[in-house]
Amino acid sequence: MQHEIELSVLPEHIADEAHIIHKGAEQLKIAPSRVKGLKIRKRSIDARSKKQVVFRIRVIFFIDEAPTPDIYNVRYANVAGGKPVVIVGAGPAGLFAALRCLEKGLRPIIVERGKNVQERRRDLARLNKEGIVNPDSNYCFGEGGAGTYSDGKLYTRSNKRGDVQHVLQVLVAHGATEDILVDARPHIGTNKLPHIIQAIRHTILNQGGEIHFNSRVIDILESFGRVRGVKLANGASITADDVILATGHSARDLFELFHRKGWLVEPKPFALGVRIEHPQEIIDQAQYHCAVRDPHLPPAYYSLVEQVGARGVFSFCMCPGGIIAPCATDKGEVVVNGWSPSKRNNPFANSGTVVQVNLSDVPQTARYPFAMLDFQHEVEERADVIGGGRLVAPAQRMVDFVHGKLSDTLPINSYKPGTRSAPLSEVLPPFIHDALKQALPLFGKKMKGYFTNEAILVGVESRTSSPIRIPRDKLTLQHPQLTGLYPCGEGAGYAGGIVSAAIDGMNCADAIPL
Known part of the structure; x- marks a missing residue:
């Protein structure tokens, strides 16, 4: 019983x-x-x-009865002779699309512009230590996608899109702790997620799938409106009648490919702001109502939202015990994100704190689908100029930011390429700057100790989601002009995070006829 x-x-x-x-x-x-x-x-x-x-x-x-053991292994077919499906991108959408292909007897062929998880580490080290960006291997591009070295947070509200528990069970079957199945805010940790991604790779390869790293797609082959495969930067082509496009939110070159070929893309709202870092003890004291956190409690989390006029300002991707990371994908731009190790034992807590950017904020969107993308990129370029290059980020203490004062000094922080005191009003568009300026003191009223000059604002948090959507039919999930092309995941504008991207990858694989 x-x-x-x-x-x-x-x-x-x-x-x-x-x-x-x-x-x-x-x-x-x-x-x-x-x-x-x-x-x-x-x-x-x-x-x-x-x-x-x-x-x-x-x-x-x-x-009065013994408990039954839970078994999380998924049975995958050997698909060595199966129908090929090209999957562009080895992030969560691409990897889970590949696993679902195995379940269906389809043969996944993943092409990934970046490197495998082990080799990515060298490029990330150069990013952090030398400020040098490899445009094909960085925090956004490479095996596992942006989530692999940006925390592995698994919290999602995407239950209506698919089976969240199945995604978590697949991760457990590949080495994640069973805690992710029970915690309200499941989290793997950047130190552990690469091993899980590697295990998923082995499953795909062992069952007859293919994965090609350092393979950047430069063209999508088509004939009479039907996809025929992809062409790679090395001149090779891979033939298939079905292509899942799971490139992530930063593959600007593929957005441009669509535009050149006259294939539909459309601008999409997104959010932009800064990453805010506090000493973790301030957050612990505020959330746990104590002077010192109980050692049996994890570092505290927060979620804040405020309506400033008609515009939302909210915390995003909060990392207790975390580190701010440089997430630029090309030279001449500064982009920040955050991550935490599995123990979340760093002395700082950081969170993206961002403002809604609506299509009406960028009037050119009515006639130019890349207006939101250009808007995003211009802010990233200004951050680079004002930071002084080599991924040094412009930054300001929180109270100084609200009072319009240049910070004389900056607090010790976790951003390894370095921070430079600068007025963020020269980086952020006025409507974003003003919304943040009004929201931060209000956040301080909601959470004691939040509004403090011990906190630092680091610019810019701009890759919250894709500013471009690649449209698809709601029933077939195919692009309206290209039969056999399945826009997928964050990069196509249909997901936001590891779990929702994984679900969308599975949904796209399910849409492929046998």
Whole structure:
């Protein structure tokens, strides 16, 4: 017999199975000896009470019977002789599209402009230490996509798009901890995610799929409106009647290819702002209502949103115990993002803090589909000029930013290429600067200690999502002008994060006829 109930558990008892069994038995009004095992199904932190922080857990108790083990392995067919499907991009959308192809008996052929996860590390080291960008291998391009070295956060609201739990179970089957199946905000960590991506690669290759690294697509082959494959920068071509385009949000060259060929692309709203970093202890004190965080509690998280006039300002991709990373994909631009290791044990907490950019904010969008993309790029270029080059980022203390004061000094921070004190009003468009200026003190009223000059604003956080959408039919998921082409994931404008991109990849693979 099984019973599922909800319990509140103090932080010091969250890992104490005997304590949880005792509490559960008390609620179920049975003897603890009758409980033969338990499974935690959901776990979250409740810090609403200023007196006591607790864990809320949903638990299945096995009464008078042994618990059954969970098995997360997925059966994949060997597809060596199967129908080929070209997948452009080895991010979460591309990799999960490939895994779904294996399930269907289709043979995935992934082409990725960047390097595998091991070789990417050298290019990321040069980014951080020398400010040198490899345009094909960086935080955005390479095996695993942007998420591999940008945290591995798995929280999503995309349940209506597909089976979130299946994505998490596939990750567990490839080496992720089972904690991601129960935590309210699941997270893998940049130090662990590369090994999981490598395991997924081995699954694809072992079952007859192909993966080609350092292979940049320069053309999509078509005949009479039907896709016939792709052409690579090295002159080679790969033939297939179905192509999943899962390039990520920064593959500007492929957007330009579509425009040159007269294939439909359209501008899309996105968000732009800065990355804000606090000492983690400030966030812990505010969220846990304590002077020192309980060692049984993880570094605290926050989510903030404010309406300034008709415009939304919100925190994005919050990284407790994290690091700010340089995410430029070409020289002459500064782009920042954030990540955390699995233990989230760095002394800083950072979050993108961004403002909605609507089509009406960039009037040229009515006649030019690349207007939003150009708007994004111009801000990134200004950040580079004002930062002084080599990925040094313009930055300002928070209170100084709101009061229009150049910071005399900047706090110690986690951004390795370096920061330079500069007025961010010279980097950010006026409507974004003004919205942030109004929102930050309001955030401070919601969260004690947030509005402080111990916090630093680092510019710019601009790759929140793609400013371009590649349209597709709602039923077939194919481009309206190209039969067999499936625009997919973040780069095509249909996802926002690892899990939603993975779901979209599976959905596109499901749309391919056998």
